Amino acid sequence: MRASLIQIAVNEDETVEARRLRAAALVGEQAGADLVVLPELWTTGAFAFEEFDAAAEPLRGPTYEAMAKAASDAGVWLHAGSIPERDADGRLYNTSLVFSPAGDLAASYRKIHRFGFDKGEAVLMGAGREPVTVTVPDTTTLGVATCYDLRFPELFRALVDAGAEILVVPAGWPERRQSHWTLLAQARAVENQAFVLACGTAGTHAGVPQAGHSIVVDPWGEVLAQAGAGEEVLTVEFDPGKVARTREQFPALKDRVLGLAPPRG
Numbered sequence: 666m667r668a669s670l671i672q673i674a675v676n677e678d679e680t681v682e683a684r685r686l687r688a689a690a691l692v693g694e695q696a697g698a699d700l701v702v703l704p705e706l707w708t709t710g711a712f713a714f715e716e717f718d719a720a721a722e723p724l725r726g727p728t729y730e731a732m733a734k735a736a737s738d739a740g741v742w743l744h745a746g747s748i749p750e751r752d753a754d755g756r757l758y759n760t761s762l763v764f765s766p767a768g769d770l771a772a773s774y775r776k777i778h779r780f781g782f783d784k785g786e787a788v789l790m791g792a793g794r795e796p797v798t799v800t801v802p803d804t805t806t807l808g809v810a811t812c813y814d815l816r817f818p819e820l821f822r823a824l825v826d827a828g829a830e831i832l833v834v835p836a837g838w839p840e841r842r843q844s845h846w847t848l849l850a851q852a853r854a855v856e857n858q859a860f861v862l863a864c865g866t867a868g869t870h871a872g873v874p875q876a877g878h879s880i881v882v883d884p885w886g887e888v889l890a891q892a893g894a895g896e897e898v899l900t901v902e903f904d905p906g907k908v909a910r911t912r913e914q915f916p917a918l919k920d921r922v923l924g925l926a927p928p929r930g
């Protein structure tokens with residue numbers, strides 16, 4: 666499988682429309698890849714809270730249209746990162762879109778863990794409730810999560826229990842916590858014996874420099890590739906069959922003990 670992670674720069678000197686066109690062109694350049702991934706909230710930037718309302722779009726809005734076309738033009742599975750989605754009741758969500766090579770919507774996922782504690786995304790957006798997997802016929806199953814979700818291992822376990830072998834994590838992770846990003850991506854890969862494809866943004870928006878450093882980790886925890894800080898397309902080839910082999914040779918997932926009693930004391 667060949668995967669390309671598009672670590673696009675999100676800076677304020679570019680309009681959302683211009684960045685959408687540029688993202689579509691970058692996806693087009695990845696024809697020949699099996700899977701292409703864009704980051705979280707790349708239209709506005711994950712920290713541009715004051716832009717969310719104005720830039721919010723219905724699920725099938727301009728970003729959906731542009732990315733569906735980009736996926737079918739390039740003939741790739743496209744995890745198009747996330748958009749600020751406005752639902753029919755006017756509520757906002759941080760919603761990821763995954764397209765098949767035919768340009769059909771294969772899945773959408775509303776981010777479950779919202780970032781910001783008592784401000785930003787945590788108060789401006791609603792929380793998703795449903796973990797989401799996507800079956801790539803005859804190949805593998807993707808489990809999707811978004812940015813801050815990376816800190817919550819129970820979500821990833823739920824994805825693995827549902828068959829996920831490749832965990833795809835679009836993000837807008839800040840430079841300040843870059844060490845957590847790399848560490849958590851490796852931890853989620855090792856504990857779940859799965860590939861982790863984590864795609865961040867480059868650039869600076871709302872005064873928050875982005876970490877970049879998109880990363881691909883294999884089921885043994887080895888870093889197959891990692892980007893630098895700037896805009897970059899990180900391309901990596903790997904064998905999804907390594908998940909089954911790793912789980913067979915080192916069957917730790919089989920040793921889980923579920924339903925533990927509460928700790929004594």
Ligand SMILES: O=C(O)CCC(=O)C(=O)O
Pocket residue numbers: 711779780811812813814816837838839842845
């Ligand atoms: O968990 C973190 O440190 C960053 C999370 C984040 O930036 C986000 O979810 O948008």
